[in-house]
Amino acid sequence: MAGQIKVLLSKLGLDVHNRGVITVAKELRDAGMEVIYIGNSLPKEIIRTAIQEGVDVIGVSSLGGAHLTLGGELIEEAKKEKLEESMAFVIGGVFSTPDAEKLREIGFDGTFVPGATREEIVSSIRKIVSGKTGRIL
């Protein structure tokens, strides 16, 4: 479908909390995006699936403290595959404001902490994807 955004969502590593990510999965789908949710995975596997599925956005969720380690690894893996220019990377979960800044510095296009609304998440993903790909959405 022309203009439809395709999103891959995953829990990072062993984090047990999935209420947030499945809420986002539903909200993105309700907003007209195509969503694939793969549960708990490691960065390599996430990147592999993202390439196979040809997604526009990778969204990961981390509430257990591994956002910088595994988040960093995800961006590194993406760079190895030269995806950083064509794919959007967003992360949601529990982390401090300085950590959210660090995540953006290492290459995440969007960070969402508790309190992020449906509207904020949907519209920033649209904006990021159209900014990165030049597609009109």
Added chain:
Amino acid sequence: MAEENKTTKEILQAKLAGRRQTPLYDRETLEKLRQGFQKWKNSVVRQEDQQNWHATPHTLLGSEIPREMLYTPLSNPDFDYMEDLGHSGQEPFTRGVHANMYRGKEFTMRQLTGFGGPEETNQRIKFMLAHGGTGANVLFDLPTIQMYDSDDPLSKGQVGMSGVAIDSVEDMDLVFKDIPLDQITVSLVTHYPSNTAILFPMYLALAERRGIPWDKLRGSVQNDITLEEVVRSGPEYIPPADCFRIQCDNIEFIRQNVPLWNFVTYNGYNLREFGTSGVTEMAVAVANAISTIEEMLRRGHDVDWIAERLAFFWSPASDFFEEVARLRAVRRLWYKIMKYRFDAKSQRSMWMRCHVQTSGVSLMREEPLNNVIRAAYEALAAVFGGVQSLHVDSYDEAYSVPTEEAALLSLRTQQIIQAETGITDVVDPLGGSFYVEALTNEIETRILDEVDEIEKVGGYVTAIDKGWIHKKIADYFYNERSMVEKGQIKLVGYNIYKSPIGLPPIHVFQYPEGVEERQKARLARLREKRDNEKVSSALTALEDACKRGANVVPHTLQCARVGCSEGEMFKVFKKAFGPWKPPVFW
């Protein structure tokens, strides 16, 4: 027996019909009250209030139960003191399981502790005990909870995060260094049946090593299938029927060998925090408890032998009176189930004993100091509800695990309720309130109705396998999120009364560094120095027990003694039972 086909609700209805013997209000009085009430309503109450006589509070994790504007004897016309309340420590235990409640024993102040390596957690436990904490409550890191070793590729970056890392009995030893195991009560937050079967034997092996007999150990584990199969996102699962069997294996082994230990804590808390009403939280835990007792009876055990040590764990959320009423309601319902559904003889079997923790979901990131107030009200509701043990969440937990300062403030919150407010001098102080009693009745009915739904699906394990409970939760939290976004559920500082100026940030906990390397090194030393022949024969014996249906715990215990790691034992479970994929609804 015809009873076998009846649901718990049907059995209770049949056995409790026509039992009301000491009604408080006679018909004549009620009739007079009714006339006066009608007159008052028509002449004093505004038209608008008459029309909106029932209003439904919209609160975080609430049950959406409509409330009257004013409660009177007419709200509960059949009120029967002895039948509905009784005195404290007396059937049906609505007012509390002990006659003197907090005059006899104050609630246990059991703050969660766990971060970094065993060494750091040991320090924090000692800090809390030195400040008047009366029990240790140990939380594990994600790899330990999910049963992967610190050196597993899946554990990278998560060792010692949000809990303490435990790989083997060596780590258990360090967590409890210089802490006399026979003198404190210890809650090991082993959420799942599988990790209970692995971690608790490490604690037992440690006691053996220190020469402390198991009958001196006091404390609890969680051991709840709901957490392993429903309230969890993880890479690998074993099927619900096998998980339930391990839950029952743990119960059987601990009951036989560690007599003062609470072998199961039906954990409504994490389920509710995941996203359900307080009613569903309790219905699910009660349904699980019913299924467990049925299985233990099937294994040939006596009902009282099991039921005397069952415990529950609840989450008190924002709706103050609902929380007070809920605790009273489930205490009465549990009594009825034990007495009339299972014919328990011991009074203790009929006690719904519980630990509560204030709601983590209700903690806001915005203006975090407001969370001190939220947690204090929730703690107060729990004390009014007559709980045995309490944990108060810290204000900074929407950011990270609490700092030492924040953790101390949580303990102080409890100590202020206990020592300064005078609340604990009187048992069940809200008992008899027209409002609280009517709400208690309503909630009890709703919990039993949901237990009935679960039993009609085919019992608790089937309800998990079919995704009934997963669906129920998903429906609830999508709806709740939308109510928050629409401002129907009001959250101060977030969607109402937002601060026009940015408030200064709080000091947030920083994890200690180097824990992962330290754990990996210790694990490498262990693998080198242990007797690897003993290790592999212990693991083979465990696999054999899994397959032939013998109790697994004597075998995980042997594994713990000879130095098997947690991940090695979990691998055996996965191999023996095979994988399962839980349903996800979105």
